[in-house]
Amino acid sequence: MSRPQPIPFKPEKKRIIGHEGLKPLLLALVIGTLGGFVFDYLRMPLAWMLGACVFSTVAAFSGLRIGMRIRLRQGMIIIMGVLLGAGFTPDLVQRLGQWAVSLVVLTGMTMTGATLSYLWFRRFTDWDKPTCYFAAMPGGLNDMTIMGGAMGGEERSIALAHALRILTVVLTIPVWYRLVNGAQTSVLTMTHGPSSYDWQDYAILTACGIAGALLGRLLRLPASFMMGPMILSAIVHLSGVTDSKPPGELVAAAQIVMGTGIGCRFVGAAIDRLHKEMAASIGAAILLIVCAVVFAKITVAITGLDLDATVLSYAPGGFAEMSLIGLALGVEIAMVATHHLFRLFLIILTGPFVFRFGLRRER
Template sequence: MPFAFTPPTRAHILGLVLGAIGGFTFYLLHMPLPWMLGAMAFTTVAAVSGVRISLMPRVRMIFVSVLGIMLGSQFSPAILGHLQNWMISFLWLGLYVVVATWAVRWYYLRVAKYDPVTAYFAAAPGGLSEMILAGSAFGGDEARISLAHGARILVAVFVLSFGYRWFGGYAPPSANPLASQAPLELIDIFWLALAGIAGYLGARLIRLPAHALVGPMILSAGLHLAGITASKPPQELVTLAQIVIGSMIGARFTGLAFGLVLRGILLAIGATALLLLLAGAFGYAVAWSAGLPFASTMLAFAPGGLAEMSLIALALGIDSAYVSSHHVVRIFMIIVAAPLVFRLLGGRRGS
């Protein structure tokens, strides 16, 4: 990709401005996870109302990488003692992916009346971009697959953010978990910047999914596990990252017909409810078999995006290293297995 400067368009600027206004509004209203939820709400309403908004790809990449660095900073040497329990949890996660995909595929076939290809790739609980590409290649409806995944994330983020606050009694800790507790020296800035830049480039080179987030997260985790740095990105950068990620969700609905979006969101409410029930059941199974807190296991199995679920964990003081690790593994499982399983089951273009 050439690095020539491309000036922002009106749609780019408007997307960020609406996201910032929404985040600040939710912050004043003391909403949970205000900067992301507010940005998501305002940009979604604007997009479905016909306002053209978008985000510059490099802006998205920079701030998603910041979140990756932040997530990596949650890994510490103490985690190594919990790896045996995590392995039990990963085994349950594999079963969850199979059961969840089958259940939601049935839902989209019977309730939404989608064709088999569209229903299958819309049902996969993760891998938004990859499922859109794979589903389109097999002859599925790209718009419906995109809408199913985008609306699922939208619904899951709102339900879980408010659910944890209202019904779980979770509120942000008195010490802001998104702010650096260690002094940010010049050498720490160097290490964090290295994690972001080298992590992004390395993950992109080897074609890791969600490379802008996963690469910096892995390298940042390595630096923190090795004790090279204990610092986190500045709070202001993390707040901007939340606004950008929230705006990304809303901008996905730009250009889609209002009726299509409304039906997609209504269908996503049903699909997400089904996935949350399954996530709760598997979360209880993991909490029982591995001795892990249900608040962490539920969020690790929840049907939201990697960035979004990790931010909820960070904001509420839940084990974000455990949560983000499970979402990374889930994405790998889906991206590798979904197209392969579709072919093995006799899937073909337009079938």
Template sequence: MQLHRAPIRSQLLAVVIGVAGGLAAYFSGLPLPWMLGPMIANTIAAMIKVPVTGPARLRPYVMPVIGVMLGSGVTADVVGLLGSWVMTLLLLPLFLACAAGISYAVYRRLGRYDPVTAFYSAMPGGLNEMVILGTEAGGDERRIALAHAARVLIIIVFVALFFGLVLGVSSGGRGASLWVGIYEITVQDYVILGACAVAGMFLGKRIGLPAAAVFGPMILSGIAHIAGWVTVAPPSVLVIAAQITIGTIIGTRFVGASLAEVRKDIGLSAVASFLMLLAAIGFAEVIVLVSAIPLAQAFLAFSPGGLTEMSLLTLAMEQDVAYVSIMHIIRITLVIALAPLVFRWVRGRKGPL
């Protein structure tokens, strides 16, 4: 019985630490407080061996809610801008090749990782997918997982701080101007948004959408908002709860890793992430020159963080959620589809990676 209770207690402890971290970040004025606060607090807790576990039981409930939130940012005006996304779509594969090449050089030459581990650690795709593919190819599962966890953590922190401290963009902290209360939404709104969440999740999985639990609800929510069936976003308290949950899960990914492992992996990931973000800025500048898309949105679209995390970050920054989310979905899909093919092709040349 005690064995069953321990994980629950450790998950509750992680959530409590996440809430405390979010509150501390909120009152200190940190950008994106409800995600960064729990991330940082639980990362520290994991490093000092506090018995925390990611609230995995909450994840299936949070993901569809996040999808509905993201879909609420889709409007008819946004759909009308689809033509301006063409250049981003054309440049995205080139950016991925550039970012992956830079990151691979860091892990292989600087970190001295074996070729397989370096390759799948460097791919700017989804954490779970890269761990599975890398392990099947013979890579070091733990190092690949730590590399991607560190990349997501570092990129979110850097991008949030850059927007908040350099660009002065509001990110859901004390300066947030829009608050949707629980009682501001009608019963009909709750029914429609709930239906989008549940039906979208099942539909997304049924047809094999990438990140189905998020993207499916996002599509249905976007349709509902464009059609005018619902005109509000989910309550702000759910937005905060979603960010706390995601931040807590990211922070607890470092549980069980030694300080030496984390120090090396975070160091290498910091170098790789910084270079990838420099490339993202460069590609974003090109987008600005040839289209009407603002630099902030183009930069978010190219920043290789996690799909859910970058989408939440975009929502908090009050940027174009549809544009950024779709670009990240395409990014992750391309990496998952092409990474094994590229790996086999490079290995087939019989030269060292």
């Protein structure tokens, strides 16, 4: 019997990441949960997502049949959106003025980092200009993959570059804070869900999640399943309707699903055949991290903002992942979420125009 060939690495389909079927899903969740327990035992920040991410990535590269259903991941992202919205406090309006300068610097940092990454990919890969350009943009994996494919780029390479960027950032920043700053917060203690008598709060949080997801899809917001619930949750928390958050156990489960989903993206990615592209993608991610730290220090020198919050606000990770890291490290979630949403809008709105008028497409 011939040995089954791995499926080709590609961006998320409509229904599945990795292998399809119930058994690959259950195996992925078991592996991710085991990783979460191990990293929680080691007192790592963002332990459940980081552990699930590492263990599932190793499983994917080892050839295990694991997979993640998009619907399950979207449901857990809704929970994280409601949780992040709870970080918006009534003094947010007073803070917006302080963030104005930081958002301007973020714009310059995004342009600088994307340019350096583009030149890096042109130097160390055989990709064409469209592929290098959209692989270098620190935007959402799916958004950049779809845009890049429409502009003539190679979707597989763009998806690989962004998946490795997110993986590198998720593995680097929490570990740095654990080893250098001693950060070891557990999600089971950093969130407080409604008490057994606060059924009204449960109803409010549930409504924010469901209505927010529908609103996000209707308005076609980027990261709609997180952004919509986050906006509605922020509104009810800013208005003082509730101050509750989703229970810690539910947040841990959501992190396991999200971390496992990251690892499942590498199903079918053969290191021996993609080592050059993978090395270049990891190098570009490190370049973006260094760029974020340098610009964050410039911003702190100008504005006096908290350095940790500014670094996480500028870090080139995914919107959901960086917001969760900020939550785990106890920094100002509203600042981190606002900056990453601004970056997403900036790239999605300007990226295609800059490419169309600034670069000549290769045949």
